[in-house]
Amino acid sequence: xxxxxxxxxTVARKNHTQIGGPDDAFGPTQWTVLDGAHxxxxxxxxxxxxxxxxxxxxxxxxxxxxxxxxxxxxxxxTQAFFTEVLLKRDLIRKAAREKGRFRTFLLTxxxxxxxxxxxxxxxxxxxxxxxxxxxxxxxxxxxAIPARCASPEEAFAHAWASSLMADVLGEVEAAxxxxxxxxxxxxxxxxxxxxALQGAAPPALSELCERLExxxxxxxSNMNVTVKRRFRSVLRTKVRALVGSADDLEAExxxxxxxxxxxxxxxxxxxxx
Amino acid sequence: xxxxEVTGGMRSDGLAGLLRIGLEADEGRAYSLDEKREARLRxxxxxxxxxxxxxxxxxxxxxxxxxxxxxxxxxLLLGADTPLSTLRWIKEYAxxxxxxxxxxxxxxxxxxxxxxxxxxxxxxxxxxxxxxxxADLAEHFGSLVEKRWMDPKLVKHFAAAQELxxxxxx
Numbered sequence: 001x002x003x004x005x006x007x008x009x010t011v012a013r014k015n016h017t018q019i020g021g022p023d024d025a026f027g028p029t030q031w032t033v034l035d036g037a038h039x040x041x042x043x044x045x046x047x048x049x050x051x052x053x054x055x056x057x058x059x060x061x062x063x064x065x066x067x068x069x070x071x072x073x074x075x076x077x078t079q080a081f082f083t084e085v086l087l088k089r090d091l092i093r094k095a096a097r098e099k100g101r102f103r104t105f106l107l108t109x110x111x112x113x114x115x116x117x118x119x120x121x122x123x124x125x126x127x128x129x130x131x132x133x134x135x136x137x138x139x140x141x142x143x144a145i146p147a148r149c150a151s152p153e154e155a156f157a158h159a160w161a162s163s164l165m166a167d168v169l170g171e172v173e174a175a176x177x178x179x180x181x182x183x184x185x186x187x188x189x190x191x192x193x194x195x196a197l198q199g200a201a202p203p204a205l206s207e208l209c210e211r212l213e214x215x216x217x218x219x220x221s222n223m224n225v226t227v228k229r230r231f232r233s234v235l236r237t238k239v240r241a242l243v244g245s246a247d248d249l250e251a252e253x254x255x256x257x258x259x260x261x262x263x264x265x266x267x268x269x270x271x272x273x
Numbered sequence: 274x275x276x277x278e279v280t281g282g283m284r285s286d287g288l289a290g291l292l293r294i295g296l297e298a299d300e301g302r303a304y305s306l307d308e309k310r311e312a313r314l315r316x317x318x319x320x321x322x323x324x325x326x327x328x329x330x331x332x333x334x335x336x337x338x339x340x341x342x343x344x345x346x347x348x349l350l351l352g353a354d355t356p357l358s359t360l361r362w363i364k365e366y367a368x369x370x371x372x373x374x375x376x377x378x379x380x381x382x383x384x385x386x387x388x389x390x391x392x393x394x395x396x397x398x399x400x401x402x403x404x405x406x407x408a409d410l411a412e413h414f415g416s417l418v419e420k421r422w423m424d425p426k427l428v429k430h431f432a433a434a435q436e437l438x439x440x441x442x443x
Binding site (some may be wrong): 065115157161162165167171174175177178179180191192196197198199222225226228229230231232233234235236237240241250253255256257260261262 | 423
């Protein structure tokens with residue numbers, strides 16, 4: 001049975017009365033969170049922007065660092081970007097009308113902002129009072145910039161994809177555990193995730209079966225298939241929320257893959273202070 | 274503050290490899306009923322109230338009138354500031370959902386959304402928007418918590434609502 005049926009795409013495509021929505025109709029996206037920035041309530045506006053900022057500050061920060069900014073300057077400008085750019089009504093209204101991919105919107109806005117700031121050559125600290133992000137208090141650290149990221153755009157894409165992937169993997173693991181499939185998750189993590197993300201050599205299935213007390217390699221392989229399906233579903237659901245239409249979903253994934261596969265974007269992360 | 278890696282040292286090429294899974298065709302093994310329910314529930318929670326349905330054109334209490342397609346159902350069901358009227362609407366909508374195709378799956382999802390709305394009313398408004406008694410509700414919530422295909426966020430939601438109901442019955 002095709003995956004499309006499971007996610008309601010095929011069955012609900014022409015039926016707009018189904019909860020869940022057809023995949024090709026406009027569905028709630030990251031734009032909808034920004035809708036809160038239109039609220040007449042200033043607290044709600046700040047909350048909407050803060051919500052988006054908390055989610056996407058890492059790619060913005062990574063971009064600015066790759067532009068050559070020092071840590072503190074990049075933090076200040078990251079704060080300023082979300083406070084000044086996203087809170088500007090005109091920009092949000094314009095973006096909302098255009099829809100499209102949220103990543104592209106953010107990167108375009110960031111490019112313009114960085115260029116404008118460079119022109120102003122301001123030495124003044126741009127951190128607004130009570131800015132939307134408590135960057136100094138962030139406990140989950142700053143994003144690494146892979147040593148071979150050739151451009152700020154690649155650094156942005158890497159941080160963007162890293163955050164997305166961390167989200168997806170977290171949700172997949174939680175769903176596996178809820179389904180009583182902790183071993184399934186472990187098989188997937190050791191054979192797919194760890195080799196991909198950390199360059200670790202995948203263990204032999206026979207060895208894995210012995211360690212995890214799985215009956216045989218066929219069973220282990222099926223476990224992988226199960227989690228891969230879940231992973232695919234979660235990934236597509238999350239990417240779908242970041243693009244304007246179902247058509248953009250696969251294009252977005254391909255574009256991110258293209259950027260990340262760029263020779264300049266691979267390699268080990270460096271540590272910058 | 275350094276720029277230490279926070280995502281477990283994710284390699285760019287590795288990220289690309291994992292993203293590729295999102296484009297792969299399915300392996301072809303038959304889906305289990307639980308897999309179908311899980312996937313359909315995930316899609317439902319990421320989706321929105323459909324446009325053009327009663328009260329679907331505007332959701333009161335959202336600052337400006339938000340079109341039906343603008344808020345993910347998960348946000349509505351798990352958000353403390355979702356108006357009670359919206360939760361009542363979701364409950365009634367879930368009750369009326371057709372289940373002609375894939376009845377087991379659709380019914381499971383509709384039941385989940387129905388009780389999620391009731392749970393939200395209890396947790397965030399202290400209101401019972403159903404004629405089910407507290408003991409009854411506690412049992413339903415408990416049953417949903419145990420479902421292997423249940424979204425983990427809803428598991429916590431139902432567990433919290435169950436606790437409230439159990440307190441009422443003591």
